[in-house]
Amino acid sequence: MNNRVNVNVDxxxxxxxxxxxxxxxxxxxxxxxxxxxxxxxxxxxxxHGLMRMKAYVDRIVEHKIAANPIIKVExxxxxxxxDGGNGLGQVVTMCAVNKCVEIAKKYGIGxxxxxxxxxxxxAAYYTNIMAKEGxxxxxATSAGPTVAPFGGMDLxxxxxxxxxxxxxxxxxxxxxxxxxxxxKGKIRxxxxxxxxxxxxxxxxxxxxxxTDPEKAIKGILLPxxxxxxxxxxxxxxxxxxxxxxxxxxxxxxxxxxxxxxANVGHFICAINIEHFLPLENFERRAQEWxxxxxxxxxxxxxxxxxxxxxxxxxxxxxxxxxxVLQETARTIDDxxxxxxx
Amino acid sequence: MNNRVNVNVDxxxxxxxxxxxxxxxxxxxxxxxxxxxxxxxxxxxxxHGLMRMKAYVDRIVEHKIAANPIIKVExxxxxxxxDGGNGLGQVVTMCAVNKCVEIAKKYGIGxxxxxxxxxxxxAAYYTNIMAKEGxxxxxATSAGPTVAPFGGMDLxxxxxxxxxxxxxxxxxxxxxxxxxxxxKGKIRxxxxxxxxxxxxxxxxxxxxxxTDPEKAIKGILLPxxxxxxxxxxxxxxxxxxxxxxxxxxxxxxxxxxxxxxANVGHFICAINIEHFLPLENFERRAQEWxxxxxxxxxxxxxxxxxxxxxxxxxxxxxxxxxxVLQETARTIDDxxxxxxx
Numbered sequence: 307m308n309n310r311v312n313v314n315v316d317x318x319x320x321x322x323x324x325x326x327x328x329x330x331x332x333x334x335x336x337x338x339x340x341x342x343x344x345x346x347x348x349x350x351x352x353x354h355g356l357m358r359m360k361a362y363v364d365r366i367v368e369h370k371i372a373a374n375p376i377i378k379v380e381x382x383x384x385x386x387x388x389d390g391g392n393g394l395g396q397v398v399t400m401c402a403v404n405k406c407v408e409i410a411k412k413y414g415i416g417x418x419x420x421x422x423x424x425x426x427x428x429a430a431y432y433t434n435i436m437a438k439e440g441x442x443x444x445x446a447t448s449a450g451p452t453v454a455p456f457g458g459m460d461l462x463x464x465x466x467x468x469x470x471x472x473x474x475x476x477x478x479x480x481x482x483x484x485x486x487x488x489x490k491g492k493i494r495x496x497x498x499x500x501x502x503x504x505x506x507x508x509x510x511x512x513x514x515x516x517t518d519p520e521k522a523i524k525g526i527l528l529p530x531x532x533x534x535x536x537x538x539x540x541x542x543x544x545x546x547x548x549x550x551x552x553x554x555x556x557x558x559x560x561x562x563x564x565x566x567x568a569n570v571g572h573f574i575c576a577i578n579i580e581h582f583l584p585l586e587n588f589e590r591r592a593q594e595w596x597x598x599x600x601x602x603x604x605x606x607x608x609x610x611x612x613x614x615x616x617x618x619x620x621x622x623x624x625x626x627x628x629x630v631l632q633e634t635a636r637t638i639d640d641x642x643x644x645x646x647x
Numbered sequence: 648m649n650n651r652v653n654v655n656v657d658x659x660x661x662x663x664x665x666x667x668x669x670x671x672x673x674x675x676x677x678x679x680x681x682x683x684x685x686x687x688x689x690x691x692x693x694x695h696g697l698m699r700m701k702a703y704v705d706r707i708v709e710h711k712i713a714a715n716p717i718i719k720v721e722x723x724x725x726x727x728x729x730d731g732g733n734g735l736g737q738v739v740t741m742c743a744v745n746k747c748v749e750i751a752k753k754y755g756i757g758x759x760x761x762x763x764x765x766x767x768x769x770a771a772y773y774t775n776i777m778a779k780e781g782x783x784x785x786x787a788t789s790a791g792p793t794v795a796p797f798g799g800m801d802l803x804x805x806x807x808x809x810x811x812x813x814x815x816x817x818x819x820x821x822x823x824x825x826x827x828x829x830x831k832g833k834i835r836x837x838x839x840x841x842x843x844x845x846x847x848x849x850x851x852x853x854x855x856x857x858t859d860p861e862k863a864i865k866g867i868l869l870p871x872x873x874x875x876x877x878x879x880x881x882x883x884x885x886x887x888x889x890x891x892x893x894x895x896x897x898x899x900x901x902x903x904x905x906x907x908x909a910n911v912g913h914f915i916c917a918i919n920i921e922h923f924l925p926l927e928n929f930e931r932r933a934q935e936w937x938x939x940x941x942x943x944x945x946x947x948x949x950x951x952x953x954x955x956x957x958x959x960x961x962x963x964x965x966x967x968x969x970x971v972l973q974e975t976a977r978t979i980d981d982x983x984x985x986x987x988x
Contacts, residue, residue: 384725385755385922414726415756419923442885455940457949462940470882472889479885481878513946530872537822537954540940541811544783544820548813548933549923556939581726582760582890592889598897599796599803599881605854608798613878 309498311635312627315344321642322359328645329366330373335397342396342427345434348624349617353491354428357634361425362394363641370567371424377401384409386418387550392567395426399445399572403432406576407439414581419550420572430482430617433471436576437480440585442472444575448546448555453486453527456536459513461526464555465489466542471614472579474592480614485538486527493519498631546571650839652976653968656685662983663700669986670707671714676738683737683768689965690958694832695769698975702766703735704982711908712765718742725750727759728891733908736767740786740913744773747917748780755922760891761913771823771958774812777917778821781926783813785916789887789896794827794868797877800854802867805896806830807883812955813920815933821955826879827868834860839972887912 319340326336339362347355365371375393379386379401386405390398402418409416426432429445436443449464467489469482488507496503497519505515508522516522529535539555547554552571579588596612604610660681667677680703688696706712716734720727720742727746731739743759750757767773770786777784790805808830810823829848837844838860846856849863857863870876880896888895893912920929937953945951 382922383754383756385919387923413724413754415724415758417756417918442890454946455943455951457951458940458943458945460943462943470878472885479881481875481882483875483878487872530875531828533954534822534824534871537811537824540820540954541822543936544813544933548929548936549783549918549920551924554936556936577758577890578726579890581723582728583892588889592885595884595889595895595897599799602796602799602801602803604799605795610796610798613874613881 309632310629311632312629313635315624315626315628318356318628318638319344321638322356325359325363325638325641325645328647329363331366331394332374335374335394338400339394339396339427342431345431345621346428347630348621348628349428349430350620351428351430351617352631352634353489353495355634356630356638358425358427360637360641365424379405381405381409384413384415384417386416388418388420390420390423392422392424392569395424395447395570395572396431398423399426399432399574402572402574403435403443403445403576406574407436407441410441410576410578410581414578416576418572418574419545420574421550421552421569422567423552423570423572424568425570426572428482429467429469430471430480430614432574433469433482434478434480434614437471437473437478439576440473440579442470442577442579444573444577445469446542446546446573448543448552448558448571450558451556452490453529453539453555454509456529456533459509459526462556463529463536463539463543464558465527466539466546466555468538468542472592473585473589474596475586475589476593477596477612477618478614479592479596479612480617483530485530485535485542487530487535488527490523490527493522497523498633542573545573549573650973651970652973653970654976656965656967656969659697659969659979660685662979663697666700666704666979666982666986669988670704672707672735673715676715676735679741680735680737680768683772686772687769688971689962689969690769690771691961692769692771692958693972693975694830694836696975697971697979699766699768701978701982706765720746722746722750725754725756725758727757729759729761731761731764733763733765733910736765736788736911736913737772739764740767740773740915743913743915744776744784744786744917747915748777748782751782751917751919751922755919757917759913759915760886761915762891762893762910763908764893764911764913765909766911767913769823770808770810771812771821771955773915774810774823775819775821775955778812778814778819780917781814781920783811783918783920785914785918786810787883787887787914789884789893789899789912791899792897793831794870794880794896795850797870797874800850800867803897804870804877804880804884805899806868807880807887807896809879809883813933814926814930815937816927816930817934818937818953818959819955820933820937820953821958824871826871826876826883828871828876829868831864831868834863838864839974883914886914890914
């Protein structure tokens, strides 16, 4: 942990606002992105937290992300097609989330297929927001090609994460998972910490099992549960790419590449619970169910948690100070100095 | 394979019709159930095929399944709530599928939460039908409590399978997976064949890893991919149980129990592709993507298949004869003799 440093949350916010202002991102859009990054960072998902700012800003500077995009929204029944105008993924996706919740409140469901977007951070950020609106929220995104099909060795699928969240009386259930055995960001954390990764997460570039995070980053990620994760990754690609016209994972550009437009696709769905039954009945029954599961018999040395609880618990620990990787803090300082002029 | 026997498909159909007629199931309802069972059997999913007839008929005889149910359909926007009147799962679910496709054609999406139903067979049966209607089909069902939460030992979740299917020009993508490491029906097949099961599928009743299928059947199934499968099982329970008011898996009765009503819940969703983009564009791009994946570099000794292909290939092999377990054939004959009077 000696490569970590404490930073003040409010100071970080001010610095990030200054940086995004420096690359011409409108204040309300910067607010969305900063909230999403801090939400991931404070939830313990630092692979999708503050360390991502650099890639976003670099791509804006290289004109590969539009700082102030024209987002086109086309409605057809309860369906929305969104052209994100190559904007920041968080800004484009929040537009879809707001629209889907609005439609769901009227008709029961709202669903959006989004093209011409960029990396949107954690899928959980959006489903948590929809859950707090009384909806079952679903979100998914395609990602750069890092994962091989089941039985294959070519990088044709992304980590293709998705999230589902719904409310209970005292908490929000929120599952957010990569459809690969793990996320590349997680392997990067292992690499930075000098730890080995478990067998089954990845192959090296020649297709051999590896526990070396550096070889895994240059190699091939494996789908979770073999053929099941492979199918899940394809489902996410179909919802995010085929339905919206965005790039499929196998056509996508790495978010760290500054040469091409990404044309990332996302999928958002809000299901309004109140259209099925009184929300309070749903939430009460959900909470009772959570208590039953949480207090059931555990295996030796284990604790049973409801999905979303580990992240919610970590968030509670953060007051005004936040522990971040030294490198992340240094990058923010460097960029701040550059754009504070 | 010496415990298998060849049967004539048309003869089996006639016998099954006679049996279901004998327990007062209307002909058009029997047709639905028989189609669904034969679809599973010919797809190679015999755990959800003809061997299930016995449990359905026994429960009808014990008045635990209604042979001729009153199915109530309540629409609200694009949302449908269905009370299955304790009918056969296949009959109730096909009612939901037809309604969802009809609504999706008008508004883009139709979604149904179903309560008071019973075992519905394979989830793939319904999504394949929706895909052939130009939709992305989603189906899910809760199931009896056979799976422990991640970190736990109590049976509080079901195998809770779900399926997603969508069309391409030459084939249908169809994924159908239990959210447990495996399905209990699959372990029964291992038990009948005298084979051991892999570590990681199940624990014995005391919570120890086991490779003995008999101990696994009496023991505890594990979720797929640990915490990920646990979260997926809870999502399925939320969609099938919380949203519809049906039993959650932890409240459910085994389908082999003839003492209680099951109140099984299902979830059906149809997304009309044409509401997003021309169907032929979607299907053409999907097919090109499948070819790219299928013809990519394989690992030693492996073959890359698109989800749904193994089942579709097996179906093509079945002409007028079908190889079934001797016990299944014997049971059909016994029940046929009983009800042919």
